[in-house]
Amino acid sequence: MEHAVHDRGGMSPGEPIDRTEHELEDWELLTDALAGALARAGVMNVDQLRRGIESMPSDEYERAGYYERWLFSIETNLTEKGILVPGELDGRL
Amino acid sequence: MRFGPGQRVRVASRSHAGHCRTPVYLRGKTGTVACVHGSFTNPETRAYDSDGLPEQPLYGVVFVQHDVWPAYAGPSEDSLVVDVFEHWLEEA
Numbered sequence: 001m002e003h004a005v006h007d008r009g010g011m012s013p014g015e016p017i018d019r020t021e022h023e024l025e026d027w028e029l030l031t032d033a034l035a036g037a038l039a040r041a042g043v044m045n046v047d048q049l050r051r052g053i054e055s056m057p058s059d060e061y062e063r064a065g066y067y068e069r070w071l072f073s074i075e076t077n078l079t080e081k082g083i084l085v086p087g088e089l090d091g092r093l
Numbered sequence: 094m095r096f097g098p099g100q101r102v103r104v105a106s107r108s109h110a111g112h113c114r115t116p117v118y119l120r121g122k123t124g125t126v127a128c129v130h131g132s133f134t135n136p137e138t139r140a141y142d143s144d145g146l147p148e149q150p151l152y153g154v155v156f157v158q159h160d161v162w163p164a165y166a167g168p169s170e171d172s173l174v175v176d177v178f179e180h181w182l183e184e185a
Contacts, residue, residue, distance in 0.1 A: 002108065007116055009117070010161075010162065
């Protein structure tokens with residue numbers, strides 16, 4: 001059966017998993033807060049957040065960190081809903 | 094509720110396109126219902142702008158590690174509990 005990129009239980013990680021803890025950076029905390037605020041405002045829910053992460057191209061998924069995946073999904077969902085215009089965020093950076 | 098605690102159940106071995114919470118490593122595996130969590134909106138539709146209704150019963154299902162991983166080398170009584178929605182379960 002085909003595995004989606006995130007559904008990897010039982011698959012070899014290829015190399016030992018880095019289990020060291022690290023402090024979250026400000027943008028990661030803000031990303032978490034943003035997802036919570038969007039959920040409470042009824043804009044997008046956790047299932048949509050997960051679906052957006054799982055739909056990432058596998059090479060981007062593998063490269064991205066945990067909250068980078070959240071940001072990718074939030075941008076995907078807000079663009080689908082027409083709240084963001086495609087490329088709007090890149091244009092402001 | 095179709096199932097109750099102590100009942101043997103098998104996870105459907107079908108594939109699923111799109112978002113779902115039933116991991117591939119459990120498809121076709123047999124376990125035992127440990128508890129009934131209640132009914133919840135369906136993440137498979139809620140992930141696509143639906144309200145996720147009707148709610149679906151969700152069970153905590155115990156799987157013996159050796160049944161999930163045939164090469165499992167740990168103690169034979171080792172198990173894991175996974176939350177699985179009713180529409181993924183069959184009588185075993």
